[in-house]
Amino acid sequence: MITLDNIHKSFGNNHVLRGVNLHVDRGESMVIIGGSGTGKSITIKSVLGLVKHDSGSITVDGQDIDTGDRDAFLARFGMLFQGGALFDSLSVWQNVAFRLLRGSLKRPKDEARDIAIEKLRRVGLTADVADRFPSELSGGMQKRVGLARAIATNPEIIFFDEPTTGLDPIMSGVINDLIREIVVEMGATAVTITHDMTSVRAIADKVAMLHNGVIQWSGPVSELDATDDPFVRQFITGSADGPIEAIR
Amino acid sequence: MKLTAPLAALGRAVLALVAAIGRVSIFTANTLSHIVRGPFYVRELLGSIIQIGYFSLPVVGLTAFFTGGALALQIFAGGARFNAEAVVPQIVAIGMVRELGPVLVGLMIAARVTSSVAAEIATMKVTEQIDALVTLSTNPTKYLTVPRVVAATLVMPILVGVGDIIGVFGGYLVSTQRLGFNASAYLQNTVDFLEFTDISSSLLKGAVFGFIAALMGCYYGMNSARGAQGVGQATKAAVVAAAVLILAANFVLTEVFFSA
Numbered sequence: 364m365i366t367l368d369n370i371h372k373s374f375g376n377n378h379v380l381r382g383v384n385l386h387v388d389r390g391e392s393m394v395i396i397g398g399s400g401t402g403k404s405i406t407i408k409s410v411l412g413l414v415k416h417d418s419g420s421i422t423v424d425g426q427d428i429d430t431g432d433r434d435a436f437l438a439r440f441g442m443l444f445q446g447g448a449l450f451d452s453l454s455v456w457q458n459v460a461f462r463l464l465r466g467s468l469k470r471p472k473d474e475a476r477d478i479a480i481e482k483l484r485r486v487g488l489t490a491d492v493a494d495r496f497p498s499e500l501s502g503g504m505q506k507r508v509g510l511a512r513a514i515a516t517n518p519e520i521i522f523f524d525e526p527t528t529g530l531d532p533i534m535s536g537v538i539n540d541l542i543r544e545i546v547v548e549m550g551a552t553a554v555t556i557t558h559d560m561t562s563v564r565a566i567a568d569k570v571a572m573l574h575n576g577v578i579q580w581s582g583p584v585s586e587l588d589a590t591d592d593p594f595v596r597q598f599i600t601g602s603a604d605g606p607i608e609a610i611r
Numbered sequence: 612m613k614l615t616a617p618l619a620a621l622g623r624a625v626l627a628l629v630a631a632i633g634r635v636s637i638f639t640a641n642t643l644s645h646i647v648r649g650p651f652y653v654r655e656l657l658g659s660i661i662q663i664g665y666f667s668l669p670v671v672g673l674t675a676f677f678t679g680g681a682l683a684l685q686i687f688a689g690g691a692r693f694n695a696e697a698v699v700p701q702i703v704a705i706g707m708v709r710e711l712g713p714v715l716v717g718l719m720i721a722a723r724v725t726s727s728v729a730a731e732i733a734t735m736k737v738t739e740q741i742d743a744l745v746t747l748s749t750n751p752t753k754y755l756t757v758p759r760v761v762a763a764t765l766v767m768p769i770l771v772g773v774g775d776i777i778g779v780f781g782g783y784l785v786s787t788q789r790l791g792f793n794a795s796a797y798l799q800n801t802v803d804f805l806e807f808t809d810i811s812s813s814l815l816k817g818a819v820f821g822f823i824a825a826l827m828g829c830y831y832g833m834n835s836a837r838g839a840q841g842v843g844q845a846t847k848a849a850v851v852a853a854a855v856l857i858l859a860a861n862f863v864l865t866e867v868f869f870s871a
Contacts, residue, residue, distance in 0.1 A: 413742050437748045448743035450735075462747050466650070512747075 364389040364552055365410060365520070370419035372405055379405050380416070381576030387569075392546055392553040394563050394584070396598060397573035398607065403556035404445075406573065407522045410554075411440060423520070434467055441513035441551075445525040447505040449497035449512070456493035459483060459511045468516055482511040486541055503534040510538070514545055521546065523555040527562050539565035560599055563587070572598060574607065638830050642760055645753050655758035663724050663759070663825070664766030668773065670723060671716050675707070675774035678715055679781025682706055687790050699792065700800035703782035708805060708813045709869070712775040714861050717820030720767065721853040725828040728759055729849035732832025733842040741833070756829040760822060767821025768814040775813055812868040819864065820857045827853035 365387040372380040379402040387393045395403050408414040410421055412428055421428045428436065449458045456479040462468050463475035470478070480490045486507040497505055506526065513521055523542060527535035539562050546553045546566075555566050563570060564584065571581035572595050580592040587599065597605030683703050690696045732755055735741050744751050779801060786792040831849035835841045 408742070411746055413745055434748045437746060440746060442743070442746045444739045444743055446738055448739040450740055450743070461749075465652070466748050468748075 364391075364424055365554070366420075366422045367406070367410070368420045368422075370406070370409060370421065371417045372402070372409065372414065373417055378576055380409075382419070383573070383576070383578055385571055385578055385581070387552060387554055389552055390550055392543075392555070392566055392568040393571060394567035394569070395554065395556045395571050395573055396558060396560075396563060397556075397579075398558060398598070401573050402576060403573055404524055407442075407524065407554055407556060411437070411442065411522070438462075438468065438516070439519045440522065441516070441518035441520070442522040443506070443509045443513045443524065443526055445528055447497070447502075447509040449505055449508055451497055454494050454496055455483070455488075455500070455508050456480060458497065458508060459515050461512065462516050478515065479511070482515050483508070485514070485545070486511045487537070502529055503531075503538070506530065506534075506538055507541070510541060510545070514549065517549060518551065520552045520554070521549075523553065523557075523566075525557055525559075526555060527557065527559050532561075535559065535561065536565070542566050558598075634834075635830060638833075639826060641752055642756050642826065642829070645750070645757050646761060650753065652754055652758055655754060656762055659758045659762035660766055662727075663720070663763050663821075664770060667720060667723055667766075667770055670719050671770050671774045672777050674715050674719050675712060675778035676781040678711055679703060679707055679778035679783075680785040682711065682778075683782035683785040683790065687786070696790075699782070699786050699790065700797045701804040703786070704779055704801045704805050705809060707778035707782065708775045708809045710861075710865070712778050713771045713813050713816035713820060714857070716767070716771045716774040716817065717824065717857040717861070718854055720763070720770070720821065720824045721827075721850055721857060724763065725824045725849050725853040726846050728825060728828030729832040729835075729846045730842055732829060733835030733845040736833065736835050737837055737839075737842060751833070756826075756833070759829055760825040763821035763825035764818050765821075767817040767824075769817075770821075771813055771817030772810075775810075808868065812864065816861060816864050819860050823856045823860060824853045827856065 365385075367383050367385040370380050370383040371378070383402075383406060385393075385395075385406075395406060397403050405414055409416045410423075410428065412433070423436070423439070449455075450461070453461070456476050457464065459479035459482055460475040463470045463478060464472065476493070480493050483490065483492060488504065488507050488511070492500070492504065492508075497508065500508065510526075513523075526538050526542060530538060542553070542555070543566050545551075553566070555562065557563060567584040569581065570584050570587050572579045572592075574594050579594045580590060582590065587595065590596070593606050597607050683699050686699045686702045686706075687696050690698055732741075735755070741751050741755075744754060783794070783797055783801070786797055787794045827849045831845040831852065835845035
């Protein structure tokens with residue numbers, strides 16, 4: 364479904380992606396792992412066109428992302444951002460229903476609000492949160508609202524950028540379970556980037572490890588612990604000794 | 612090698628300046644092209660009109676009032692040197708309407724609106740809200756820049772008109788209460804002396820200054836660097852650029868209107 368073919372991206376002299384090749388099948392939950400600053404976010408932002416890659420090609424269902432109707436393309440995606448990226452000036456329900464209040468997916472206001480409240484319920488938030496503003500919510504609640512916004516229009520493909528960063532272990536577990544449940548029940552294709560191994564085991568069907576600008580290893584999550592790839596071994600054991608430099 | 616170093620530095624500065632002008636020009640052209648193409652975010656436009664127009668009235672009124680009063684005192688004191696104290700109403704009117712009204716309102720808007728727009732949009736960029744807009748199929752230029760630029764361009768002539776009136780009133784109050792001018796004669800002199808061009812040029816200047824103030828806020832906000840420092844730098848650069856461009860535009864417009 365999503366194919367990245369030899370993607371390169373540099374910022375000045377910093378060559379972040381040096382030939383990333385990755386394929387995600389329809390309905391699959393792919394988790395990209397890797398250390399901080401290895402280009403995980405750049406990779407998924409390249410797919411969405413938020414970052415222009417320097418060379419290589421990215422296709423979704425065989426169609427290059429740079430061709431075709433951009434709005435229709437983006438309507439297929441939902442994304443949960445690392446910090447939630449909720450709009451401060453809008454209430455919670457208006458954040459969740461953002462796409463339903465404008466553009467090609469526009470619905471009547473009451474209907475959009477009902478859908479937003481339903482999605483908030485789906486992520487474990489009650490209706491009384493709907494009229495609050497993001498600044499009035501805890502970090503965990505903001506993540507849930509971000510998740511509700513990502514699934515508001517039942518997208519085919521959902522990206523999760525560091526979904527558990529900054530959360531306590533219990534809330535991380537709740538978010539991980541929610542992501543897994545939602546992806547399964549929606550039948551969506553999911554790409555998650557994280558360096559939290561608990562998230563990897565809870566969310567992933569397949570895992571790809573990004574290091575030095577390339578996919579160092581990829582395979583089913585069931586093979587992750589058995590692999591003898593030294594990069595993966597070092598990463599999942601959290602060891603300072605190994606091919607990955609501890610000081611970057 | 613060392614002898615050419617200053618020339619190299621000068622060249623780099625000139626290239627950077629040309630590149631910056633190019634980026635601002637592309638941003639301006641992009642904004643203008645989105646103004647005439649839908650979709651239009653009416654709610655955001657109305658919100659911006661309230662924020663930029665209505666909430667700026669107190670600062671505009673106070674600035675104009677005190678400037679008009681001070682202007683009357685200055686002209687009276689200066690005019691006394693050659694027995695021309697009687698020209699206070701005319702000079703206050705022409706000074707406020709042609710020059711001080713639009714320029715001071717423009718600079719106050721640069722301080723109040725440009726800074727807040729730049730800081731707001733820069734924070735949105737830093738916290739990935741701009742990226743979120745894109746993923747939600749919403750063009751950030753249409754949603755953030757166009758409403759603010761259109762609102763500022765529409766409301767600034769009104770703010771300048773209000774500023775002109777309050778400034779003239781400030782001069783009137785000081786002249787009649789402090790300098791002994793006859794109230795009805797003062798008003799009559801003011802009305803008789805002002806011409807249509809004075810007022811129309813003042814309002815046009817307001818529209819141009821409003822466009823510049825909002826555009827600079829949006830441009831620097833959208834191009835902010837990461838982190839709190841990036842937001843601060845974007846805000847500072849936006850206010851400085853808006854103030855300088857407003858003063859430069861004022862010179863050009865004054866030259867166009869009154870050079871004959």
